[in-house]
Amino acid sequence: MLLPVPLLLSLLGLAAADPTVYFKEQFLDGDGWTERWIESKPKPDFGKFVLSSGKFYGDQEKDKGLQTSQDARFYALSARFEPFSNKGQTLVVQFTVKHEQDIDCGGGYVKLFPAGLDQTDMHRDSEYNIMFGPDICGPGTKKVHVIFNYKGKNVLINKDIRCKDDEFSHLYTLIVRPENTYEVKIDNSQVESGSLEDDWNFLPPKKIKDPDADKPEDWDDRTKIDDPTDSKPEDWDKLEHIPDPDAKKPEDSDEEMDGEWEPPVIQNPEYKGEWKPRQINNPEYKGIWNHPEIDNPEYSPDSNIYAYENFAVLGLHLWQVKSGTIFDNFLITNDEVYAEEFGNETWGVTKAAENFVSKKKKERLFSSSLLSAIRVVSSAYLRLLIFLPAILIPASASSSLAFRMMYSAYKLNKQGDNIQP
């Protein structure tokens, strides 16, 4: 008997489990988000997040997200969810960021906190598990942070992942797998991946230089040496400066008043500088000495680098100089495929609409610029017509003709000025 494939897979225990969604926030219920998101209180001047779809969008309602609304402020807002551990599970953190303000300096990242966080007291030193997302400050900093807290220390990725710096929505995804591997995606395309152990300095190095090994004293690693057969020529040494042989004592020199006359000093043309022997290849050269390595006694592998006891809060704790960034479509799940689909259904749809709106805006801007340019050029041309006859036609021969042409051109120009677009 042939069994349907899903049933067969299920019996074999291979069926894909339903995705577990730990946290999802799209801000689709008006002011409802204010019940779910909590402001931190220690600084009374934290910037305000407002719900907005911004200056341009695909769908005015669906594209509403949390927007930073005040310049030069710290922001500290967070939302709580049922605590979960990612042990033995894939962890996917995903959200969209839209820097529609043409950002100069500001964070666009999230922090995932353990259950113990007091949300009303979230501050820069609050211990988090993972920090992930874009960060921009001037042309020098345009990167995606991936920071893991490992045994109490924040460990930064060793690779440089460049973030997007345009004004459109972009989808940022971090995937952490139980095999201690990771993947970073921007706009559902992989931009970095690898092993946690290789790309972060979580653990001490596997190998170290053998402290008992020393370079032998007779190890010669000089590639070049002085030629022992070369010697300084006997006439080499000359003074660098000499009295000017062409200088003459001035006739009015008064030795009683000025002291004994001395000629000025000039550079000696025969001066050759410091003598250095010729360089030859070192016949004793043994190559670069490689320090022998041994297994590092401090190193012990950790198959659970990726794992955290619990995640329970997603926080936006960041600084922005120029506000206007919109965060939306937060998702924390255990399912990479589901996250990719969710990204395509949210960012994927918005992206196309945003590009369309932006293109239309640029076309309108181009049209109005072109119209202005045409008006400026035609106005200048008509004004030129007024004065051209006066230049070309000698005034003595045809003052009445020149006057008539100038008057006609003047009238034409006035009409041109009155034309409205």
Ligand SMILES: [Ca+2]
């Ligand atoms: Ca939304």
